Amino acid sequence: MLSSEEIIRTVEMLKNENLDVRTVTLGISLRDCVSANAEDLRVRIRRKIQKHAKDLVSACDRISKKYGIPIVNKRLAVTPIAAVAESLGREDYLGVARTLDQAAEEVGVNFIGGYSALVQKGFTKGDRILIDTIPEVLSSTERVCASVNAASTRAGINMDALLLMGQAIKETSLRTAERDGFGCAKLVVFANMPEDNPFMAGAYLGYGEPECVINVGVSGPGVVKKELERALQSGKKLTLGDLSEIIKKTSFRVTRMGELIAREVAQSLEVSFGIVDLSLAPTPTVGDSVGEILQCLGLDSIGVPGSTAALALLNDAVKKGGAFASSSVGGLSGAFLPVSEDLNLSAAVHQGFLSLEKLEAMTAVCSVGLDMIAIPGKVDASTIAAILADEMAIGVVNHKTTAVRLIPVPGKEVGEKAIFGGLFGEAHIMEVRNMNRSSAFVTFGGRIPAPITSINN
Amino acid sequence: MNDWIFVSIIGRDRPGIVASVSRVLYQNHCNLEDLSQTAIRGQFAMILIASTLKEDVLRGLRTDFQELAKDLSLDINLKIIKPGELAPYDAGESEPFVLTVCGEDRPGLVYGITEVLAERGINITNLDARVALIGGKQEYIQLFEVDIPKGLDLDLIQEKLRKRGQEMGVGVDLQHREIFRAINQI
Numbered sequence: 148m149l150s151s152e153e154i155i156r157t158v159e160m161l162k163n164e165n166l167d168v169r170t171v172t173l174g175i176s177l178r179d180c181v182s183a184n185a186e187d188l189r190v191r192i193r194r195k196i197q198k199h200a201k202d203l204v205s206a207c208d209r210i211s212k213k214y215g216i217p218i219v220n221k222r223l224a225v226t227p228i229a230a231v232a233e234s235l236g237r238e239d240y241l242g243v244a245r246t247l248d249q250a251a252e253e254v255g256v257n258f259i260g261g262y263s264a265l266v267q268k269g270f271t272k273g274d275r276i277l278i279d280t281i282p283e284v285l286s287s288t289e290r291v292c293a294s295v296n297a298a299s300t301r302a303g304i305n306m307d308a309l310l311l312m313g314q315a316i317k318e319t320s321l322r323t324a325e326r327d328g329f330g331c332a333k334l335v336v337f338a339n340m341p342e343d344n345p346f347m348a349g350a351y352l353g354y355g356e357p358e359c360v361i362n363v364g365v366s367g368p369g370v371v372k373k374e375l376e377r378a379l380q381s382g383k384k385l386t387l388g389d390l391s392e393i394i395k396k397t398s399f400r401v402t403r404m405g406e407l408i409a410r411e412v413a414q415s416l417e418v419s420f421g422i423v424d425l426s427l428a429p430t431p432t433v434g435d436s437v438g439e440i441l442q443c444l445g446l447d448s449i450g451v452p453g454s455t456a457a458l459a460l461l462n463d464a465v466k467k468g469g470a471f472a473s474s475s476v477g478g479l480s481g482a483f484l485p486v487s488e489d490l491n492l493s494a495a496v497h498q499g500f501l502s503l504e505k506l507e508a509m510t511a512v513c514s515v516g517l518d519m520i521a522i523p524g525k526v527d528a529s530t531i532a533a534i535l536a537d538e539m540a541i542g543v544v545n546h547k548t549t550a551v552r553l554i555p556v557p558g559k560e561v562g563e564k565a566i567f568g569g570l571f572g573e574a575h576i577m578e579v580r581n582m583n584r585s586s587a588f589v590t591f592g593g594r595i596p597a598p599i600t601s602i603n604n
Numbered sequence: 605m606n607d608w609i610f611v612s613i614i615g616r617d618r619p620g621i622v623a624s625v626s627r628v629l630y631q632n633h634c635n636l637e638d639l640s641q642t643a644i645r646g647q648f649a650m651i652l653i654a655s656t657l658k659e660d661v662l663r664g665l666r667t668d669f670q671e672l673a674k675d676l677s678l679d680i681n682l683k684i685i686k687p688g689e690l691a692p693y694d695a696g697e698s699e700p701f702v703l704t705v706c707g708e709d710r711p712g713l714v715y716g717i718t719e720v721l722a723e724r725g726i727n728i729t730n731l732d733a734r735v736a737l738i739g740g741k742q743e744y745i746q747l748f749e750v751d752i753p754k755g756l757d758l759d760l761i762q763e764k765l766r767k768r769g770q771e772m773g774v775g776v777d778l779q780h781r782e783i784f785r786a787i788n789q790i
Binding site for chain 1 (some may be wrong): 702704706724726730732736738739740745748749758759762775778779780782783784785786787788789
């Protein structure tokens with residue numbers, strides 16, 4: 148029996164608290180498309196994507212209307228192209244990227260992830276080619292997203308890869324200079340990259356995943372914030388433990404909604420249901436910000452002392468509520484701090500509250516990484532590689548996923564803004580201190596060995 | 605032979621009504637099979653179904669209930685129900701939805717919405733109306749639980765309801781019941 152209170156509360160969440168499904172991502176395995184002939188490979192890829200994804204958008208629209216829940220993005224994730232195109236040459240890799248772009252457009256999705264390589268232990272020929280082609284691919288296609296796993300707790304940190312990625316990031320930004328380096332918004336470097344992440348730009352279909360699978364990312368910062376505000380306005384004396392409970396229960400509701408939608412889309416497409424990613428994913432909309440949640444928790448702004456502790460509380464509560472709601476939780480399931488996708492974060496940078504160093508500290512307890520951070524165009528590749536290395540180290544040592552999505556903005560400096568638009572918003576350019584002081588370290592190359600904690604049998 | 609009796613009771617709400625009604629049933633060898641009661645703004649309403657194995661209880665029941673009605677200032681009516689009439693309304697193959705109507709109260713609101721439902725053979729299984737805080741404002745909100753027959757075009761119904769809502773200056777949403785259960789119930 149539904150009570151009227153339950154109905155009213157749900158309606159409130161949907162109408163006024165920005166509750167929605169942030170992404171429904173269909174993973175499609177391209178393993179059976181592998182061919183030594185480039186043309187054949189492209190035809191197979193396009194055919195397979197069309198076959199399995201042609202009804203994705205319409206199914207999502209129909210189910211979205213049935214439940215009154217907006218599904219903001221429909222996306223695709225495929226097997227890492229470094230493996231799929233392994234036996235082919237450089238030009239063929241570019242051709243595959245164009246095919247992915249085209250196929251994604253044909254089925255009506257806005258991004259396709261999986262132009263990826265896993266190089267935490269070393270490179271294959273295909274890996275090197277893929278990495279080399281990333282700048283060209285990201286500047287000449289619209290929908291393709293690229294990701295590279297350069298480190299893992301088991302393997303350590305591949306510094307050679309980080310050097311290459313530092314250069315790739317710079318070159319991608321230069322090739323998309325007229326859009327403020329936007330190409331880099333489609334490129335992520337990971338440690339411990341998850342195989343079922345539904346969010347871009349890091350979504351790809353892992354090797355142990357089924358043929359076709361639906362993974363879902365829910366949103367919810369707005370909902371969490373409203374619930375906290377309601378409790379704070381009630382006049383009761385609340386402790387951090389009480390606030391944590393409220394976040395936990397809200398996360399339960401949000402996750403339940405995500406799973407319901409995911410299962411129904413999967414059933415409708417006759418594919419497997421994979422996971423719900425619990426991450427709180429903000430948007431540039433006012434009220435839908437992780438930074439605002441921290442302000443509710445009593446901090447003047449994200450970035451001030453206490454931010455790391457507050458974020459740890461938030462992230463943990465979200466995970467507990469989500470894990471109770473669904474036994475199929477996966478992906479990143481952390482708190483996102485995408486600086487240019489969160490109005491509040493971007494403002495915090497501009498006002499001087501939030502620095503790169505503080506963001507890095509916060510990734511140690513919860514947030515998934517240094518995300519959507521616009522930096523001055525003049526930052527050199529070796530400094531970028533060193534920033535990548537720091538973030539990889541946090542992930543590797545703490546047995547968690549960390550990632551970096553940096554956007555050098557050609558020709559712009561601290562104090563200026565990079566403007567990307569849409570879900571990608573705009574960002575104040577963040578200061579990178581101590582540039583040009585790390586090149587000797589990173590150019591040693593080789594692999595930083597895996598931590599002792601990885602030997603846990 | 606089993607007789608099935610349908611009784612309706614309305615009147616001012618106060619303690620003792622259900623006790624008195626069930627006493628009358630007991631004294632007339634009737635078994636209370638099912639009942640539903642509610643109270644709005646101090647007015648009480650109850651419907652119940654009773655059964656009996658004894659012959660010819662109706663006259664005694666009527667007399668006793670007439671007396672009770674007079675004593676307690678209630679409106680009590682009863683009638684015999686044939687067993688065939690006891691089946692609940694069969695909506696056929698249908699899906700449960702929740703319709704929410706939100707906005708300022710005004711005359712004709714319930715009629716405006718329910719007319720659209722009736723036209724399409726959509727049955728209302730539950731209905732509630734109250735004032736609630738939505739988006740920081742006090743809004744009058746009506747909640748209908750309805751069964752929508754499987755063959756109907758959901759898009760069309762949602763569109764029709766939304767349009768009707770617009771004409772009346774209220775917001776109308778129609779969502780499958782499952783989302784409310786998933787979000788609120790363990």
